[in-house]
Amino acid sequence: MIADRCKGLPLALQVLGSSLFGRTIDVWKSALEKLKAIPNNEILQRLRISYNALQDNPDDQNLFLHLHASLSEREKIILLGCLVTVDENQKVSMHQMICDMGREIVHLGSKEPEKRSRLWNDTDSFNVLREKSGTETIEGLGLDMHMHSVNTPWGDSDEMVFKTTAFAKMPKLRLLHLSHVRFKGCYEEFPKGLRCWLEFPLKSLPSDLPLERLVYLELPHSNVRQVFKGIKYLPSLKNVDLGHSHCLTEISNFSLVPNLESLVLxxxxxxxxxxxxxxxxxxxxxxxxxxxxxxxxxxxxxxxLQSLDTLPLSGCSNVKYQ
Structure with missing residues (x-):
């Protein structure tokens, strides 16, 4: 059971093994229960050595803190080898204890959620958006309202609706990961530096949504019918995921996204x-x-296209070429 929790991480096994060697079975059971709820402090301190090793490059440290909160991000990251792995499909993965370390680093930044650089706890994110208490410190925010994961009164809808002005005080927001969340209002005051939006909740891209710096946009299982129609020029957009969007009928005007590298349909x-x-x-x-x-x-x-490397077409039995 202890080994399962450590998931084969040698350093974690070494730290836990040393602390439990020679102890009774009751002590082992107690340690396991505590480990399920609270990461082992000694393990986190030792694991943090790898994070501290990145101190000469603050950008790498920031990237790691973003990734610990959003492991579905599929950008081609070839760094942080001791903390993050990238498989042959460009899928980013991270050991759970490494995630725990990242969250602990963020948590130690402030006792007040709105003053932390990343909000990964659903309840904290919900309260910040509801109370519009966001600050310029926040660079990443995640909120999953699926299955009512946040303890709050609900209306008739199974999705929570927030006002777009809830983001007005977060000018440094770069990463936004939302699930079963909707907005109302205009987007003129939305953070202009947003670079990665996962679980995009809208049916279309509003024309007043500032996405000029957006690099990654994820809309899987969405209700969108059209994309890239009526939007502004998006020179930074490189990755778009529209997979399993059964209402999608049209994709037009790719000239608005000239630097697109990956498109999932x-x-x-x-x-x-x-x-x-x-x-x-x-x-x-x-x-x-x-x-x-x-x-x-x-x-x-x-x-x-000389750059095109992968083009899966299985299941496209009616396709013809112009």
Missing amino acids: EDCSSLVDVHESIGNLNRLVYLNLKGCKKIRKLPKNLFN
Whole structure:
């Protein structure tokens, strides 16, 4: 059981083994129960050595603190080898005890949630958004309202609605990860430096939403019908995930996202066409069309893209080429 909790991490096994060697079975059981609820302080202190080793590069430290709160991020990160691993599918993973360390580092920053650099606890995030108590310290915020994970009164909807002005006092917000959360109001005061938005909750991209610096946008299982129509120029956007969005029928005007590198359209069962402007995406490396059973045509210029490395087409039985 102790080994399971440590998940094979040698350093964690060494620290726990030393502290429990020669102790009774009752002490072992007690330690296990405590470990489930509270990370072992000695382990976290030793693991933090790896984090402190990054002190010569503050950007790397900030990246790690972002990642510990959002492990679904699929950016191509080839660093922090002792803390983060990236598999062959570019999926970022992190040992649970490393996550615990990251959260502990953030938690020690302040006793007041709104003064911490990242908010990963659902209750803390909920209260900050509800009370509009955010500050310029906050760089990352995550909130999952699925299955009513936050203890709060609910209305008729199974999603929580916040006012967009709740983000007005968070000018340094870079990472936003939301699930089963909706907004109302205009987006003019929304943080302009947002670079990564996961679990995007809207049905379309509002024209007044400042996304000029956005790098990663995730809309899986969404109700969006159209994307890239009527939006502003998004020169920084590199990764878009629209997988399993069954209402999606149209993707147009790829000229607004000229630096796109990865586009996931897997199981977009209502998608019929892919706009010919996709052939102008000279940086596109990955395009997933798997399971798009209604798609009828693909532009010929798509296959002229020298950068395109992966193009899954299984399940696209009706596809034809222009």
